[in-house]
Structure formats: C-alpha cells, structure tokens
Amino acid sequence: MNNQWILYGLTCPLAYVVFSDLFYRKIYNHLIVFLLMMVLANVMLFFVDMGSYAGMNPEQAGVQLGLSLAGAAGVLMVGMGLFLIDQMGAGDVKLMAVLCLLVGGDNQVAFLLLTALAGGCLVFMMPLVRLIEVKGARHILQIAMSFPSLNIPVPDSAYTKPAAAGLPYGIAISVGAVLSLMTPFTH
Numbered sequence: 001m002n003n004q005w006i007l008y009g010l011t012c013p014l015a016y017v018v019f020s021d022l023f024y025r026k027i028y029n030h031l032i033v034f035l036l037m038m039v040l041a042n043v044m045l046f047f048v049d050m051g052s053y054a055g056m057n058p059e060q061a062g063v064q065l066g067l068s069l070a071g072a073a074g075v076l077m078v079g080m081g082l083f084l085i086d087q088m089g090a091g092d093v094k095l096m097a098v099l100c101l102l103v104g105g106d107n108q109v110a111f112l113l114l115t116a117l118a119g120g121c122l123v124f125m126m127p128l129v130r131l132i133e134v135k136g137a138r139h140i141l142q143i144a145m146s147f148p149s150l151n152i153p154v155p156d157s158a159y160t161k162p163a164a165a166g167l168p169y170g171i172a173i174s175v176g177a178v179l180s181l182m183t184p185f186t187h
Helices: 004-024 029-048 058-084 090-103 108-124 126-146 169-182
Strands: none
Touching (some): 004 029, 004 090, 004 126, 004 169, 029 090, 058 090, 058 108, 108 126
C-alpha cells in the first residue's frame, strides 16, 4: 500500500490529538469523523488509481479493505471492553479503530505494536510530560486572559497540579500511527 498521502493528511489531525489529549485529556468526536472521511476518501481514490490502494486490482483492494475492517472491528471490541473496566478512554479506543482503517490491513499489527512501545516510553517520560502539561497550561491561561473574547478553554492543570492518574495515550497512538506509516519494515 502507498501510504505517503495518508501520512501527510494525518499531520494536522494527529497534532491536534496530541495537543487536546495532553492539555484537556479529550479526543474530540469531530476529529474521529474527519478521520473516517479520510478513510472513505482513500477508498474512493481506488477507483481513479490513487491513494493507498493505487496499483491494486479489485480483488487485492477488497482483501486489504476487508483486513482493515476486521482489524478495526477487533480493536474496537477489545478497546470497548477496556473502556468498560476503566482502563482506556473512549476517545482513545475510537482513535485506534479509525487509525487501523487508515494504516491498512498489512500495517495494523505494526501499528498496534509501535503504539504499545510508544505508550511504554510515554510512561517513563511522564514526569517530563507533566511538566510540559503544567507549563503549557499556564501559557494557555495567559493567552486566554489576554484575549478573553476568544473564549479559550483553560486546562485544569493551569490551576491545580495534574492528577497522577490519566495517561494521555492519544500521544502514543499518534506516534504509533506515524511510525507504522513511515518505517520501511512495515511495507
């Protein structure tokens, strides 16, 4: 699969995921819908021999799409189970499922493994992440106070010390997606 255009298209949405998950611990549904539209656009581009299915015959593209759908459904089911026992956020689950559709059937295992590795690194770097969260939240507070007409939401960590619980796993998911699309061993 040719994933270069997907990588470029994911740059801004994943940067938004990192920002919103780091400071607000929220992955917004409108972002998930935008990523779903990218999935649909990718499928439609097959018919004009573009996108990640370019150069495939209909049977190969169907197999890849089927693998993508099966993997995303599996991630969604397991993730919702983790959500129900309060081990993962619903936004993280939806983001992982949609990104499974975008990385394609042949990259899903690499995506999940790289996400897990990035999550492990994130745990070790949590003191630094917390520092960035607090300093960044204070800057957001200053901007919000300087421009009150913009109604910028201020993260809770601008006022209080961040709670020990709550890993911004959207960061690890974003890193896993980018690495799975960039690295040569996944193609």
